[in-house]
Structure formats: structure tokens, C-alpha cells
Amino acid sequence: MKFKYEVLKVCKQSGARIGKLTTPHGVIETPVFMPVGTLGTVKSLSPEEVEEVGSQILLSNTYHLYLRPGHEVVKAAGGLHRFMRWNKPILTDSGGFQVFSLSSFRKVTDAGCEFASPLDGGAHHFISPEKSIEIQRALGSDIMMAFDECTSPDVTEKKAKEAMERTLYWLDRSYKAAQGTEDQILFPIVQGNVHRALREESARRTVPYAKCGIAIGGLSVGEPKPVMYEMLELLNPLLPKDMPRYLMGVGSMDCIVEGVLRGVDMFDCVLPTRIARNGTAMTLKGDLNLRNAKYKEDFSPVEEGCDCYCCRNYTKAYVRHLITSDEIFGGRLLSIHNIRALHRLTAQIKNAIAEDRFGDFVKRFFDEYQA
């Protein structure tokens, strides 16, 4: 078995845990934040930089790579690891979320989803569970995601239930399509929108498909944070303890802390790199907008005490100058800082769990952090 998950420690004070997920491309210590390399590149960064800030695993997007450059090209290159020169684990999403959020036209049936590409003159494409797995197998990710239908928090409960049922039906097909490889594992996704009964049912019927990991989808899509936390609390006892739980699309510091407290082990989000390019630095005291004129002659590092390349070497004044001048290197420096900031956070979380004081840590974190 090339995949294995072990719980290394459960915090006596909070119940949060540290774990270790083994994959063919290496071991991931959880809780973990996964930076996003949508198109086979973490925007603006080299693989060396992504590794140097402490990233253990990347997420890449099936939908985007299917459209550009095409999964066949990536396969011909020897797979995504080789194409992009990242030798640690990769998780690919299923494309489900993007089909729903990025396509101008889409038609969902039980068979799959037809959609118009935003690129090639609106040409129609069709992704089914089988197609999604075929693409993910061509990409060669370590962790594949089941093809799912994600709904917005403002749809009716009836619609949410339909999407949940379809997700379960598609899960069965994703699962079958994913058989026959030892180098890739499939994570099923719990859906059910913000409805307790649906989440419970989805969890119960999804768990049997989870072999070495399970994901929570359909959250952080517009609902208030307390609602997300309520769903995580509901799911915590329902999901298997012997595998990692991956909360999809979450990457703010406060949500990571709240997520770990509610049993989540894995997180991903474009947030750190997206806001970096816009001039925002993530710090343990909250976000800083480096465009602010008050940093014009501030020759201190972006975050005191941070050990990243940006903070070791450059000043707020210089980063502000680059950002206000639309210089690419500014977004690059802040991308390095922001990813490092999340990795430092998870390192602190792990230490607190190891020392049975994660409950105290959460309190102190929120004393300092201004959302």
C-alpha cells in the first residue's frame, strides 16, 4: 500500500490532531496547508521557492489543465510532476467546482456536465465522473478527487438534495473509474450544502468510499463562517478518525485554526497568492495592505520574526514600492511570505497540539488576530 495515514498525536486539551499521510511522492505532515498551482505553477513562483517555504503538497486544477495545455500534453511530458518539476505530492481537484463556477454555459445531467469553455471560442466540452478520473490519471496526481456537484448556499434545500444525490451517484462511478492504480488514491467529497440532515446523510453514504482520506466540499462558498463551523462540528464525529479530512477551498488563518479545532487536517486555497499579487500580506496579527501610504518609508520587514525570503531581505517600503508600481517581483515576494505565513501557522498549531495546549493556542491566536 503506497498510501497510509497515521494519527501521531491527539491534543488532550482540544481533541485536534497531528497526523502523517504517506504518498508515492512523499510524506505529508498534517495539519497541512496546500498552495494552489492551478495551471501547473504556483503563480509567479518557482518549484524551488514553493518547496523552500515549506510546502509539502500542491493542489492543481483538473479543469484548467484539461483546457490548457490539455491532459494529453501533460501525460506526454511524463505527468504533471515532471511537466512542472514538482517532485512532492500533488492533489488534483475533479473539475466539478470549476465547471460550475467558471463556465458561461453548463448543462448538468446524471451523465455528467456539458459546459462551454471560456477559452476556445466557447467550444462545448463534456466532463463525466469517468472523464474527470481519466484526466486526473493522465496528470498523475497522488490524490484524485471524486467528480462532484457543488451548490451555492442560496439554492433551495430540494436543489441541494438533488446535487447531493447526484454527487453520490457520481462518486460511485468515480470510485469505479479510479480502480486499478496503486499510485493514485481517490478522496470522496461530502456535500449537503448548509443543511444538517443532508450533511449527515452525505457523510454516512460517502464514508464507505473513503480509503485513505475524505473531503468536505461545498463550504467556504459564500455562507457565513459560523455556518461553516457548525457544519464542521456536525461532521467531525461522523467522519473516520483513521484518515485525513480535507476542507476544500479554505486558506485564511482564522478558518484554518477553527478548522483544525473541528477535526480538519488538510486545507487549500488560492487566497495567499491571490491577495499577495494585490498587495496584501497575511500576518499573525491580520492582513496588511502594503499599498497603504504609511509604509512608504517603513524599512522594517513585512512581518517581524518571519523567516521567509521576503522578510529576511526586504523592507515594507520596497515591497510597497513594487506593489504600487505593478512590479511582478512585489507579488512574488508577498506570495512567498503569505504561503510561508500559513506554513508557520500550521507549524505552530502542530507544536501546540503536540504539547496538549491547542485550546490555549486558539485563544491566544484570536487575541492577536484581527480579521
Added chain:
Amino acid sequence: MKFKYEVLKVCKQSGARIGKLTTPHGVIETPVFMPVGTLGTVKSLSPEEVEEVGSQILLSNTYHLYLRPGHEVVKAAGGLHRFMRWNKPILTDSGGFQVFSLSSFRKVTDAGCEFASPLDGGAHHFISPEKSIEIQRALGSDIMMAFDECTSPDVTEKKAKEAMERTLYWLDRSYKAAQGTEDQILFPIVQGNVHRALREESARRTVPYAKCGIAIGGLSVGEPKPVMYEMLELLNPLLPKDMPRYLMGVGSMDCIVEGVLRGVDMFDCVLPTRIARNGTAMTLKGDLNLRNAKYKEDFSPVEEGCDCYCCRNYTKAYVRHLITSDEIFGGRLLSIHNIRALHRLTAQIKNAIAEDRFGDFVKRFFDEYQA
């Protein structure tokens, strides 16, 4: 004396030379190509990357840094070397060329040039020779340039002469303003447009102000290449042999080769980084447009035999994918490659000169190179 230039070798076959320019921030071996870091950053690259590709000196733009972040900010940071973390030599231009080429409004008098900033709502600024030197002293560049008036090749000879005279008048003032520092040296600039008589007169009257280097301005601004080469040939015997000659704004491979053949020692241009971001790779066989569909599954390096980070590690297919997807890392990889390609070219030129075979080299270069 903190500045010194020595000719190390003159090629018996071609008369081209190798030299060594000593500055307070290190030695520059000539012929040299200087990458441009307009706003205190070579677009998309870190200082480490610029150094790793073999850059010995950077050019930075006085006009841009005066407007953003302001030379006083850079001075407060400890100077441009410290602000941007580049510890090798820096050359700053005078702002003259930018005032003429980038401002929507400008009014030139003998006093200086009033212009409207393209940034701060069109606010008017005034740069005189003294102001230009004041800014360059605040930036702390090793090599400062005299404030000059550059004309387009389509102005009348009368206009060209007026601008030449004004440049000479301004040179005297730049020179006086630049006295009193041992850490910065001033390069005067020969103007005279494409007129032989003006170039000769400008050279004759400019040379007395040259102490450790002299520049040729007003070329590569729209005139045909043979006209530029004719002007360089005219100037070659008129300029002092005991100091480096800097041909401003030139950075294509063919022009560097032709320039060295005509006595030029220093070059700068935004070309390698600008075309990189647009997807063009510079190679010894000519430019490659990586957007071309034929590279979609081309898993060879951008240039066979190149030792840069891009060519050592990535394929044309991957770079093409990044470029066609507007991924920043694509422009970054090609910027590294293109600067390295020019440094490899000057290294080959130096070897050929050292071995008295630069004439042969030029022939072989043009057999291979397709402009």
C-alpha cells in the same frame, strides 16, 4: 581613485577589445550587457537570479525612481543598492530620454525640462541637469549619466543641432553638479542624431568631460541599423581608447556583435526582459516565439546547450504552456534565459577577442543568426 578602466586585450583580427572597469561596487568585464531594472527591480526577477545569470551591473531609471517611490525614499533606505538588494555596480540614466519619450507634456528650455507626470494626475515636474544629478546622487548609483536631450531621427538637422548644443550646455552643468563625490562617476553622452558633422562636433566637445567612460546616445531610436553602424564607425576613432564606450539602449544580439566590432564596450536594453514576458526567447540562431503551436509537445529545452535555469530544467512545451496561459513564471523563465543568452554571447565575444579571431566569430555568428 575608485574608478579605473584598463584595456586587457585588443583583437589583432578586428581591433575589438576586452577591458575591465573598476567601480566602488566591483569590477565589470567588458564588453558587457547591462540588464535594466527600471524601478529598482529587473522585471519579475530576484537580485539573486540576476546575479546567477552572470550580470555584472544593472541599469536603473532616474525618471521612474524620481516619480516612484521618489529619490528621497530611496536615499532614506540607504541608497538604491540597499533598497533593491543589489550589491554590484549600478548605472543610472539621467532621465533625459524618458522625459522626452514618456511625458504627455514637456517644455524644454535651456534651464531644463518641465514635464507632466503620467502618474500623479499629470502634475508638472521640472528636471534640470542639476536636478538630475541630485536625484542620481540620492540613488547612489556608481555611474551617473549627464542630462541630455535626445532627438528622433526624423527631426531637421537644425533641430538636431539645437538639441546637441543644449546637451553640451547641460553637460557642463551636469559635470559641475557631479563634482565632490568619489563614489560616483559621470559619463557624458555624445549626441548629434544621424548627422556626421554633428556627431563629430559632439564627440570633440564631449570628450573633455569624460573621465572614466563616455556614452553614445540618440541611436537605436528608430533609424535604420546601417545608419547606426555608420555613426559608430565614425565615432570609433574619435572617442578615447582609454575608457569604455557605452552605446545606450541597444540589446539585440546582432547589434551587440556589430557594436563591439565598432569599438563599443557597454550595452543596455529592456529588450530581453520585455520580449520574454511576451513569449520570445533570444537564441544564437535568432528569436523563437514560444507561443507557436509547434512547441506544444516539444519537450526539448528552449535553447540546446544553454546553461540557464530555464534551459537546464524546463521544456519548450512547459514554457509555451505558461506563456499562452499568461502565467508569470513563463515570463520569468524567459527573462532568465534571455539575459543569460546575452551574457553567453558577450562571453563568446570575449573569448574570440582574446584569441584574435573576433572577425571570424562575427562571420560565423551571422551565418547562424536569423534576425
